[in-house]
Amino acid sequence: MDSPRLLRRCLFAALSAALIASAAIGPADAADAAPKAASSEKVAAAAATFSDTFDGAAGSAVDSSKWQVETGDNVNNHERQYYTSGNNNAALDGQGHLVITARKDNPGNYQCWYGRCEYTSARLNTSGKFSAAYGRVEARMKIPRGQGMWPAFWMLGTDIGQVGWPNSGEIDVMENVGFEPSTIHGTIHGPGYSGTGGIGAAYSLPGGQAFADAFHTFAVDWAPDSITWSVDGTVYQRRTPADLGGKTWAFNKPFFLILNLAVGGYWPGDPNSSTAFPQQLVVDDVKVTTGDSSSGAPITGLAGKCVDVAGSSSANGAPVQLYDCNGTTAQKWTVASDGTLRALGKCLDVTENGTADGSTVQLWDCGGSANQKWVVTAAGDIVNPQANKCLDVTGNNSANGTRLQIWSCSGAANQKWKVG
Structure with missing residues (x-):
């Protein structure tokens, strides 16, 4: 991938075990820090499945038994948003969708790395609540549009608190940057192939269609020593240890899920006068069907x-x-x-x-x-x-x-x- 995600670069490598041990990330904590990764997940992940169809009353928050909502800004990637708590920027719409909304506002007078924050948005993860090793991981979503928009559906290794990033591994199921309305990216990051060295590929819709115009299903099928990416069932890349040139494959272990909508940053660039607000990442469902060898029946x-x-x-x-x-x-x-x-x-x-x-x-x-x-x-x-x-x-x-x-x-x- 020509311009991979820079989010979390350097930051995760510096995380301490004490920070990871906190059950949730508050405004005073480092932005984009990963919360608790329960050690029991490595045992439980093999037989686990996950599904959220986001049913509930309009305006209600996400299911806290499945997701936690992170807060803070991100200096490391120079993003412009502040991730807020509760249902301020992440709420159900009453029609079976989660809506993550990026707004050009700051009602809480939040402070960002560059001063008073100009935008708010939301980021959710399942750390300490759900993880899986192998299987099909998918989300059906309609992404936002506009310069500076950066939606992502991705995963991190549950051992990040012990080994740091990028040794923990990162699987980007889907990322889009607003200046590429017809294209999404899938990438892996690990030791020796992180940041601009991440390994991945892009997928573009035919005929100049924009991903923001309709719902699409973004998925990885993940097995030992193999990850395969698809959009709406069309496979566009497969990665194995053979792609790493002898570097360590960091993906044969449990990972947790992350959904977020960033605004601005090194890769997408900042919003400009052409960017309309608010913008929304609309998530119809998220599903994980584990295919680990220890699950199943004869x-x-x-x-x-x-x-x-x-x-x-x-x-x-x-x-x-x-x-x-x-x-x-x-x-x-x-x-x-x-x-x-x-x-x-x-x-x-x-x-x-x-x-x-x-x-x-x-x-x-x-x-x-x-x-x-x-x-x-x-x-x-x-x-x-x-x-x-x-x-x-x-x-x-x-x-x-x-x-x-x-x-x-x-x-x-x-x-x-x-x-x-």
Whole structure:
């Protein structure tokens, strides 16, 4: 990415353990400091899921059991806003949305690094309330528009209080700067590749469409040693340790979520006379479906045997087969809300996007494509809608190691499955 986020540079590296231990960040604390990251999260994250559809009365604050609201300014990136508490700049609209509003005002006489603050906005995080290691992390949002606007949906490692930034790692699911209305960015930051050295890519809408004109879903599918970014189901980049040139991959551990709308700063530049206020980041929902290997349940079928990843391999292309049920992680599947079936942090995938009878199935990085979508019916079928075919045991053979495939649905015993 040509101009990556500079937010938190140097600041997080200087955070003390005592600062991290505070349950919330108040006006007297350092701006953009990360609040408490509970040590128990590393144990709990594996089976956790998160969903917020922001239902509630208009004007009410976000659910405090899921989010905490940060306060303060940010000298390190020279942003212009002051993040306020409560529902002053972050509130539900009564129609199932969270609205983060940036205003050109300062009713509280807040003081910023440059003097009296000119703008207010909001920043929320889930530290100490929710974290996850691996899975699908997504938000459906409509972003603001205008010079100086900087909305972001991103994550930080829960160990930031112990190791500092950038050793904690940072995953930017989506960032936009107002002077690029048709483009968003996804980036990773870690030790030796932070700040302007962050590794990422941009995605642009076709035909000059602006992201501010409609809701879009921004997501990462995250597995051990792999992160894949998508917009509205279209994958635009995948990163692995091979992209780091020997530097440390900082993303095989729990992270927490952050939503914010910044105003101004080194990257977006400051608002000017063309920028209309107020501006809003409207969030329809935020969902995390974990795909960690320790979550999930068996899928049993022919002869009481289980859907199994051969050799317990999480490599792309690992065959999916029938095998004696043994309780291993290679047989623990999660039926995700996005229509995928996940094990070992990856998705059940029809090989080479096949739709013909006999197309085999395998494990592959989750990418949101139609060959990774499945419907589990009440009749016990597992159907790939794109092919309109059922998950099938090849040749009706119940021997260990029999490869699974898709086949025209017939109701036969080798196409019947019990999930969980």
